Amino acid sequence: MGLSLQGLGVLAQYPGYKLWNQTDVFKKSFAQASDATSSIQADFLQEKSLTMLSEKINSTGRFMYRKKDQVRLEYLQPYPYLVILNAGKLYLKDGQKENKISAGSNPIFKQINRIMIDCVSGTMLDNPDFESRIFENEGTWLIEFKPRAKNLKDLYKNINLVLDKKDFTASSISMYEVSGDKTIIRFQNKQLNAQIPDSAFNIP
Amino acid sequence: MPRYPIRLLISLSALACLFSCNTYRNLQKIQAPDNCVQKFKPLFEKVMYKTSADVKGNHISGVLIIKAMEDSSTRIVFTNEMGFPYFDFGFLTNNGFKVYQITPKLNNKYVIRTLKKDFELILFRNRDSIRYFALTDGPRIYHAYPQASGINYYITDSCCRQLLIMQRASDKKPVVEARFVGNISENAPDSIIIRHLNFNFTISLKKISGFAAQ
Numbered sequence: 001m002g003l004s005l006q007g008l009g010v011l012a013q014y015p016g017y018k019l020w021n022q023t024d025v026f027k028k029s030f031a032q033a034s035d036a037t038s039s040i041q042a043d044f045l046q047e048k049s050l051t052m053l054s055e056k057i058n059s060t061g062r063f064m065y066r067k068k069d070q071v072r073l074e075y076l077q078p079y080p081y082l083v084i085l086n087a088g089k090l091y092l093k094d095g096q097k098e099n100k101i102s103a104g105s106n107p108i109f110k111q112i113n114r115i116m117i118d119c120v121s122g123t124m125l126d127n128p129d130f131e132s133r134i135f136e137n138e139g140t141w142l143i144e145f146k147p148r149a150k151n152l153k154d155l156y157k158n159i160n161l162v163l164d165k166k167d168f169t170a171s172s173i174s175m176y177e178v179s180g181d182k183t184i185i186r187f188q189n190k191q192l193n194a195q196i197p198d199s200a201f202n203i204p
Numbered sequence: 205m206p207r208y209p210i211r212l213l214i215s216l217s218a219l220a221c222l223f224s225c226n227t228y229r230n231l232q233k234i235q236a237p238d239n240c241v242q243k244f245k246p247l248f249e250k251v252m253y254k255t256s257a258d259v260k261g262n263h264i265s266g267v268l269i270i271k272a273m274e275d276s277s278t279r280i281v282f283t284n285e286m287g288f289p290y291f292d293f294g295f296l297t298n299n300g301f302k303v304y305q306i307t308p309k310l311n312n313k314y315v316i317r318t319l320k321k322d323f324e325l326i327l328f329r330n331r332d333s334i335r336y337f338a339l340t341d342g343p344r345i346y347h348a349y350p351q352a353s354g355i356n357y358y359i360t361d362s363c364c365r366q367l368l369i370m371q372r373a374s375d376k377k378p379v380v381e382a383r384f385v386g387n388i389s390e391n392a393p394d395s396i397i398i399r400h401l402n403f404n405f406t407i408s409l410k411k412i413s414g415f416a417a418q
């Protein structure tokens with residue numbers, strides 16, 4: 001009875017998805033796909049929904065990832081803004097203003113950015129800050145991450161990652177806040193293993 | 205230097221300050237209608253600003269939304285570019301105020317109070333017409349609205365054709381200056397600058413067009 005109720009809850013939460021219990025099988029396939037992926041480039045659409053205000057903030061830009069821990073998020077709309085993560089360092093550029101965030105200066109912001117790397121590099125399931133459940137439908141995997149760490153738990157109910165079944169690359173990352181607001185980043189026009197110059201990840 | 209001249213210098217400085225540090229001391233009290241200020245009040249029905257705040261060398265940026273709600277309150281929500289929330293404030297009717305959400309890094313009584321007062325100044329809140337008074341230096345009128353502590357000034361030209369600057373002041377001198385820059389479109393100014401004069405803190409807002417039409 002308990003199991004069937006839980007099953008119903010899951011179906012209601014993620015229509016079309018079924019719970020997948022073979023975590024080890026999934027992890028192995030994910031690891032194999034990640035091994036074969038040295039870089040990802042994609043366009044992204046980000047939608048921040050402010051529930052109480054019934055408003056959305058839409059942003060677009062270009063995403064780049066290179067193994068092992070380099071990410072570049074270049075926002076183009078509604079205004080240019082650059083985020084680079086490289087070897088644990090975070091660089092932000094807002095117009096002429098540059099901000100380098102060192103370890104420990106803003107742990108929660110750093111954690112959020114770490115999540116992004118984990119999501120694309122396949123290491124999220126090993127992150128002790130989250131407990132995870134895996135769901136599947138015909139074409140995608142949905143991995144639900146619930147924060148364990150208090151600072152993340154105060155902010156996020158869960159973070160969901162949707163992966164394409166064919167290559168295990170992220171189709172979307174959805175961050176559901178405790179407040180009811182959410183941010184969804186959708187990736188399009190993905191290009192795998194293309195050469196990305198070092199300069200894309202340089203932190204000046 | 206002998207001790208005596210230092211004491212003399214300090215005394216002279218204190219004396220000079222007594223006469224000059226009060227910015228509003230030499231202004232003349234005048235009779236002026238309190239409806240002058242109302243016409244400069246932006247409606248802020250629904251507006252999105254690219255926002256940056258520089259505090260003592262630290263720079264944060266993101267998107268700030270000001271929205272007039274159906275219950276007559278005004279919400280101000282600030283998130284960073286990646287959607288990470290900084291704060292969500294509600295400016296309620298009857299001068300009420302509610303913190304719906306604030307990131308732990310900003311969750312400090314002094315920070316919240318400072319931001320609340322800064323936004324109250326640009327939202328034209330807490331303007332009690334009974335306590336209102338006006339001062340002038342000739343070309344400008346200082347429309348004064350006493351607050352629980354300090355006074356909010358809306359400074360216009362003498363004919364009340366233009367809002368020149370807004371000030372949040374202690375009893376003697378301005379502590380915050382705010383300006384609307386550029387045109388008023390979509391019922392909100394194109395840019396807003398809020399600058400603290402007693403410590404290094406500036407908030408700059410630049411409107412992102414088209415949001416109100418969404």
